[in-house]
Amino acid sequence: xxxxxxxxxxxxxxxxxxxxxxxxxxxxxxxxxxxxxxxxxxxxxxxxxxxxxxxxxxxxxxxxxxxxxxxxxxxxxxxxxxxxxxxxxxxxxxxxxx
Numbered sequence: 001x002x003x004x005x006x007x008x009x010x011x012x013x014x015x016x017x018x019x020x021x022x023x024x025x026x027x028x029x030x031x032x033x034x035x036x037x038x039x040x041x042x043x044x045x046x047x048x049x050x051x052x053x054x055x056x057x058x059x060x061x062x063x064x065x066x067x068x069x070x071x072x073x074x075x076x077x078x079x080x081x082x083x084x085x086x087x088x089x090x091x092x093x094x095x096x097x098x
Contacts, residue, residue, distance in 0.1 A: 006042060009035035017043060027067040038080065045082040045095035056088045
């Protein structure tokens with residue numbers, strides 16, 4: 001994953017999160033703009049510990065807490081390079097770490 005687009009997008013992190021998360025931290029809408037979506041995906045990816053492997057059902061449980069369409073959210077995370085998968089096992093491959 002090329003980190004530069006994420007790095008650039010994170011300049012507006014707080015503003016984007018306020019616009020797309022409700023008071024409970026759930027995603028209210030998926031941003032159409034790529035840079036805003038990267039910020040939101042980075043936020044979600046932080047729920048996964050780097051280096052830890054997760055079966056798909058565990059990933060789905062975490063993602064359901066963020067967004068009703070957890071399947072689409074999972075696909076976005078994989079496509080954008082925040083998560084990788086192999087034979088139903090997922091692990092974090094990108095994003096920021098606090």
